[in-house]
Amino acid sequence: MNASNQSASFVRTALWFTVPTLILVLSVWWSTSASVETGVVRFVNAMLTSFTLVSFMLLVTLFAYGDARRRPTAPLAGMVFLVMAGVGLTMFFLSQGDLLMEENASVRAQFLSNIVRFATTSAALVLATVVVGGTLLASLLNTPVRTIVFEEE
Amino acid sequence: MTGSLLAFFSKGALQRKLGAAFLTVGFLSLLITPWTASASPSSAFGHLLGSILGPSVLLGVGFYQIGFSGNVPVGRLSATDRRLGVAMVVAGVVWFEAMHWWTLTPTYPDEVNRSWLIFWPTMLLFGFALACGMYALVGQVGDRRVREQRLMLVVASFLMALMVMGLTMDGPSLAKERFAAELLLAAADLFGVLVGAAMAVLFFAVVLYFYESTHVPVHLPAPTEEQLQQAERIIAGNISGGEEE
Numbered sequence: 321m322n323a324s325n326q327s328a329s330f331v332r333t334a335l336w337f338t339v340p341t342l343i344l345v346l347s348v349w350w351s352t353s354a355s356v357e358t359g360v361v362r363f364v365n366a367m368l369t370s371f372t373l374v375s376f377m378l379l380v381t382l383f384a385y386g387d388a389r390r391r392p393t394a395p396l397a398g399m400v401f402l403v404m405a406g407v408g409l410t411m412f413f414l415s416q417g418d419l420l421m422e423e424n425a426s427v428r429a430q431f432l433s434n435i436v437r438f439a440t441t442s443a444a445l446v447l448a449t450v451v452v453g454g455t456l457l458a459s460l461l462n463t464p465v466r467t468i469v470f471e472e473e
Numbered sequence: 474m475t476g477s478l479l480a481f482f483s484k485g486a487l488q489r490k491l492g493a494a495f496l497t498v499g500f501l502s503l504l505i506t507p508w509t510a511s512a513s514p515s516s517a518f519g520h521l522l523g524s525i526l527g528p529s530v531l532l533g534v535g536f537y538q539i540g541f542s543g544n545v546p547v548g549r550l551s552a553t554d555r556r557l558g559v560a561m562v563v564a565g566v567v568w569f570e571a572m573h574w575w576t577l578t579p580t581y582p583d584e585v586n587r588s589w590l591i592f593w594p595t596m597l598l599f600g601f602a603l604a605c606g607m608y609a610l611v612g613q614v615g616d617r618r619v620r621e622q623r624l625m626l627v628v629a630s631f632l633m634a635l636m637v638m639g640l641t642m643d644g645p646s647l648a649k650e651r652f653a654a655e656l657l658l659a660a661a662d663l664f665g666v667l668v669g670a671a672m673a674v675l676f677f678a679v680v681l682y683f684y685e686s687t688h689v690p691v692h693l694p695a696p697t698e699e700q701l702q703q704a705e706r707i708i709a710g711n712i713s714g715g716e717e718e
Binding site: 329332333334335336337338340341344345348349351352354358359360362363364365366367368369370371372374375378380382385397398401402405432433436437438439440441442443444445447448449450451452454455456457458459460461462463464465 | 478514515517518521522525529532533535536537539540541542543544545558562588591592593595596597598599600601602603604605606607608609610611613614620621624625628629633636640650653654656657658659660661662663664665666667668669670672673674676677679680681683684
């Protein structure tokens with residue numbers, strides 16, 4: 321598979337992954353005419369929490385990277401970059417008014433609530449992956465053994 | 474968190490075991506938070522974990538039993554294990570459905586668990602998206618995998634049907650309007666988590682690229698004529714092999 325085929329294949333898979341779900345969500349939104357504002361707040365909170373926690377996890381891997389490449393300052397460089405990015409994102413979103421706050425009274429309560437919601441969402445993602453991946457794996461492993469038939473035979 | 478970091482990143486066996494022990498104790502502590510802590514998002518999450526542990530284990534072990542009773546070269550399970558696996562998967566699915574459509578809905582402290590309202594629509598939505606994505610992926614990378622593609626379509630249709638049923642019919646403890654609202658919020662959560670994670674990976678790649686580009690090896694000057702002649706002499710002296718005896 322050459323590079324252009326690979327990128328086309330990637331784009332097609334990504335479209336199959338997102339478009340049916342988007343159509344479904346937009347249909348539900350259209351039929352219920354729910355408030356966009358609540359959804360945007362949830363989206364931003366989920367994005368910031370996910371960015372922060374995934375960055376932290378990746379940062380931990382920088383210790384292994386720095387150790388393997390004999391570059392002990394790699395985690396430090398990573399921290400500086402991620403702190404800069406985090407500060408920039410947080411300042412941007414905080415400047416949008418009360419965008420970050422839901423029913424919580426304080427930023428700390430909102431942050432803890434976000435972490436718990438991230439954990440709940442992660443549990444849902446893991447279970448969905450088990451269901452889909454398990455179904456696929458079970459089918460693949462139960463495929464009859466294929467034999468190669470040579471034309472000479 | 475400390476336990477998982479120690480378990481996954483430590484090099485010593487003792488530290489890994491210690492990390493695994495921390496992880497187990499932390500997980501168990503989280504599971505008992507409904508009894509040890511007052512009603513809060515954290516204890517609601519602990520309650521959710523306890524509620525979904527049974528059907529999740531049934532699904533995981535069931536798929537394992539079905540998969541490894543197939544055409545695997547080593548450690549193949551028996552046909553009885555396969556039937557047991559199918560029964561476990563069916564029981565897991567029915568259990569989860571009973572949590573939405575029957576009286577098994579997780580209730581904490583005296584209403585439907587808030588975490589369940591996040592978990593269930595997110596699971597249905599992401600499962601649907603994943604099944605659609607796998608349908609396309611299997612068709613592109615697989616050879617004669619029509620059966621697997623059809624299976625992914627069946628899974629996607631099943632999850633879609635569950636969502637449509639939830640959107641059009643009231644459950645015993647969850648009205649259709651509430652389910653629709655939670656489904657939309659789950660979509661916002663899901664896209665937010667995916668976008669945030671993608672941004673983190675992007676920044677991580679930028680950090681690595683920047684760090685690698687600032688540490689390029691020092692360029693040496695080209696060899697002089699004298700150095701080349703010396704190298705030639707050394708090479709010539711080592712490739713003749715001497716006289717054959």
